[in-house]
Amino acid sequence: MATVPKRVADRFKKHVPAFQRVLQSARVRDVNESDTVTIVTDMLSTVFGYDKYSEITSEQAIRGTFCDLAAVVDGETKFLIEVKAIGLTLKENHLRQAVGYGANQGIQWVVLTNGIDWEIYRLRFEKPIDYDLVCSMDFLTLNSRKKDDHAKLFLLCKEGLAKAAIEEFAARTQILNRFVLAALIQSDIIANVLRREIRRLSPDVKVSADEIKDLLGDVLKRDVVEGEAAVRARRQVGRAAGKMLRKRQSKAAAGPSGSPVDTIDTEQPESDSAAGFPQ
Numbered sequence: 001m002a003t004v005p006k007r008v009a010d011r012f013k014k015h016v017p018a019f020q021r022v023l024q025s026a027r028v029r030d031v032n033e034s035d036t037v038t039i040v041t042d043m044l045s046t047v048f049g050y051d052k053y054s055e056i057t058s059e060q061a062i063r064g065t066f067c068d069l070a071a072v073v074d075g076e077t078k079f080l081i082e083v084k085a086i087g088l089t090l091k092e093n094h095l096r097q098a099v100g101y102g103a104n105q106g107i108q109w110v111v112l113t114n115g116i117d118w119e120i121y122r123l124r125f126e127k128p129i130d131y132d133l134v135c136s137m138d139f140l141t142l143n144s145r146k147k148d149d150h151a152k153l154f155l156l157c158k159e160g161l162a163k164a165a166i167e168e169f170a171a172r173t174q175i176l177n178r179f180v181l182a183a184l185i186q187s188d189i190i191a192n193v194l195r196r197e198i199r200r201l202s203p204d205v206k207v208s209a210d211e212i213k214d215l216l217g218d219v220l221k222r223d224v225v226e227g228e229a230a231v232r233a234r235r236q237v238g239r240a241a242g243k244m245l246r247k248r249q250s251k252a253a254a255g256p257s258g259s260p261v262d263t264i265d266t267e268q269p270e271s272d273s274a275a276g277f278p279q
Helices: 006-029 033-046 092-105 147-154 158-162 165-175 178-185 188-201 209-219 228-254
Strands: 069-073 076-083 109-113 117-124 130-138
Touching: 006 033, 006 147, 033 069, 033 076, 069 158, 076 092, 092 109, 092 117, 130 147, 130 165, 158 165, 178 188, 188 209
Parallel strands: 076 109
Antiparallel strands: 069 076, 109 117, 117 130
16 A cells, blocks of 8 residues: 655644544534535645645536536546535435546546545446445544554545555455455365365365355355355456466467466356356
8 A cells, every 4th residue: 555655644643633623513513515515625625635726626517517526636637526414424326426427527536425424436437337435434533643544544635646545545455355355265266275175184075166166155145245246356356367277378388387387177268257157
């Protein structure tokens, strides 16, 4: 993850506690959306490092209307911000509105916030448009001296944009998540490793990779093996397995490499089947 510069960390230590008090007071008073936008604008300036007069705008036109705020650096819109009143719970219909703004402008990053809760989404320009939650944080629970919390704040900082911190964080979360880990565990490669270890425990027990994968269905939670996110993860693992298979086949065709190469129990093309997943 991107390193947070000392001057930015010092800024967090100084200003995060102050805005936590502001937000707590605003929540008690149940301020409206317009006042929440004012607070968020000040946070973007004081905490996140933007010039609120030249880099934060409320004049981002979207099909004849305007999104609440946008961060514009060097003439380029970096992300859109949809702000709701501080007393409102962020909901999917709020997100759909923000995603619609981003899709119409071709802007990949969208932030949904009520000042306290912050959600960062990355749009996937597919048909239909889809999105992924990259990071969420409760500003009131942040520890202004904790490095992990600094890393979250840094994703939206002007300095973080210069270091592509949000892209790096998104790439990490795309790989290091429960759906990808579940897909890896269910792949032929891991099933064969488990089969080998089972034979070490009891050499007389014969078990196939398919039997092990069936048993893994009882081990893993249903929510990580079913649904759209799980399907995407299996495809991701399948593509990687297919790429590795083709690379090994290319090396084999070129002649001996001088070192042993493990084999994969499939010769499927780049797809779910390359990792042993049903299509």
